[in-house]
Amino acid sequence: MSKDLPEVSDMSDPGGKSGLAKGQTILTVKNLKKSYGKLDVLKDINVDIKKGEVVCVIGPSGSGKSTLLRCLNMLELPDGGQILLNGDEVFGDGKPKNLDVLRREVGMVFQSFNLFPNMTAEGNVSIAQKKVRNRKGDFCKDRSIELLSQVGLEDKVNEYPDRLSGGQQQRVAIARALAMDPEVMLFDEVTSALDPELVKGVLDVMRGLADEGMTMVCVTHEMGFARDVGDRVLFMDGGVIVEQGKPDDVLGNPKQERTQQFLGLVLANG
Amino acid sequence: MGEYFGDVLAGFWWTIRLSIVGGVLALAWGLILAVLRQLPGRAFAPVRWLTIAYIDALRGIPMLLTLLLIYGGLGTLQAEGTIPKWIGVPEFFGYPSAFWYGIAALTLTYGAYMAEVYRAGIEAVPRGQMEAARSLGMSHGQSMRFVIVPQAVRKVIPPLLNDYIALMKDTSLISVISMPEVVQVGRDIYSTTFNPSALTLGAIMFLVVTIPLARLVDWQIKKQDEKFERGIP
Numbered sequence: 001m002s003k004d005l006p007e008v009s010d011m012s013d014p015g016g017k018s019g020l021a022k023g024q025t026i027l028t029v030k031n032l033k034k035s036y037g038k039l040d041v042l043k044d045i046n047v048d049i050k051k052g053e054v055v056c057v058i059g060p061s062g063s064g065k066s067t068l069l070r071c072l073n074m075l076e077l078p079d080g081g082q083i084l085l086n087g088d089e090v091f092g093d094g095k096p097k098n099l100d101v102l103r104r105e106v107g108m109v110f111q112s113f114n115l116f117p118n119m120t121a122e123g124n125v126s127i128a129q130k131k132v133r134n135r136k137g138d139f140c141k142d143r144s145i146e147l148l149s150q151v152g153l154e155d156k157v158n159e160y161p162d163r164l165s166g167g168q169q170q171r172v173a174i175a176r177a178l179a180m181d182p183e184v185m186l187f188d189e190v191t192s193a194l195d196p197e198l199v200k201g202v203l204d205v206m207r208g209l210a211d212e213g214m215t216m217v218c219v220t221h222e223m224g225f226a227r228d229v230g231d232r233v234l235f236m237d238g239g240v241i242v243e244q245g246k247p248d249d250v251l252g253n254p255k256q257e258r259t260q261q262f263l264g265l266v267l268a269n270g
Numbered sequence: 271m272g273e274y275f276g277d278v279l280a281g282f283w284w285t286i287r288l289s290i291v292g293g294v295l296a297l298a299w300g301l302i303l304a305v306l307r308q309l310p311g312r313a314f315a316p317v318r319w320l321t322i323a324y325i326d327a328l329r330g331i332p333m334l335l336t337l338l339l340i341y342g343g344l345g346t347l348q349a350e351g352t353i354p355k356w357i358g359v360p361e362f363f364g365y366p367s368a369f370w371y372g373i374a375a376l377t378l379t380y381g382a383y384m385a386e387v388y389r390a391g392i393e394a395v396p397r398g399q400m401e402a403a404r405s406l407g408m409s410h411g412q413s414m415r416f417v418i419v420p421q422a423v424r425k426v427i428p429p430l431l432n433d434y435i436a437l438m439k440d441t442s443l444i445s446v447i448s449m450p451e452v453v454q455v456g457r458d459i460y461s462t463t464f465n466p467s468a469l470t471l472g473a474i475m476f477l478v479v480t481i482p483l484a485r486l487v488d489w490q491i492k493k494q495d496e497k498f499e500r501g502i503p
Contacts, residue, residue, distance in 0.1 A: 073405055075401050075404070075405065100407060103404065103405060103406070103407040104407040106405075107405070107406075108402075108405040110398060110401070110402065112396075112398050114396075114398035114399060114401065114402035115402075116399065116402070116403075116416075116417050116421075117421065118417070118420045118421050118424075127406075127408075127416055127417075128403075128406035128407060128408055131408055131412050131416065132406060132407040132408055132412075173402075176406065177405075177406070180406060180407060
């Protein structure tokens, strides 16, 4: 939904400029390590994300899946390894590099929404466009309203977050991340804090994004979503990727015993 | 009592001006200190360290002593010719130097107190707010300016008002460097007439301002509580 923007002079930094074709590698993770004290949360993670791909990361609590996602955006600093975005090193030699570029091009949506309560829905979606992409006020506002309409919230443009339901807040958060025209979107258990009847609205928005070719990495417990929308499923446990492959293979016919155990538990519960 | 009313009111008018100018500057200085204290990364460690040292020192020294040190220190340095007269004996806007020494002491001391109040507010903003702002590509400074500080300030209005009441009362300390504020006026009248009614009048004038301020603090707290406790009987 954010890919074919018109050329507008107000848009001094349109973003999303890699020009990669679908299927080319956009994000590369090599030998990524992260530990908290003596606890190794990520042990030598290697994964490539391709343009337009929807990768769903599943696994038990404490498996390191959220930490992996947060490392991709440097919200957690990895201890070692390398991360490349469009071939440019954004983490290497133990240090983040081109952090501004990384954060501009990689959008993130959180489990707890994290909307700014001191701004309206429109303000939430506009602020980073103005301050980071240096777009003009009117342009930001129009773009924000357009994005809020696309997530079904055209009547909530001027509401503050505390007047919105969890599902509506999460959809504003998705619009806010999309407003930066990111190359990759990261979703960190975005439906886990929602009431069951609100989950569908958020998943539908994500489905729409996937259909339009957005590159997405989703940490999720929604096995149905992973199966229907995911191009690839990663099963993580104990800080390693235990198994990965097409959703039907990993979810329907897992080869590893740990994957079988996990899916047995999850599917038995619903 | 009425015969002193004019003199006491003139003194109280200085008290009001001291507390407004000192209060505004202390609020601003305190916010600057609080933001400096929150600068991230190893590069800013010396700034954080200096800020903490400043806050510790100025909260640990009685304001009376700070006032006398500024008064004596600046006056002496100016007399020696080390610093120019407009700094050593400031008389901006035609106000006496004692006024500005007092403002300096109020700002330096209460800035330190208010910095701690702001800090509490900043730390009370959920961590996810900074994460969301940074994940959108905003810098630390932009995130503080547009996301964190506006939320933090709203949370700490009641304790800031509380500090403001304390600041207002501490303007009376400036009487020791011959500032003709309300306590000084009352004491002068008392020492010549042995009549404490001017002092009593001064006390009443303080209460006329501080009691409504205290009510305002309570009202603000109640308003915030209502927002968070909606629906609990």
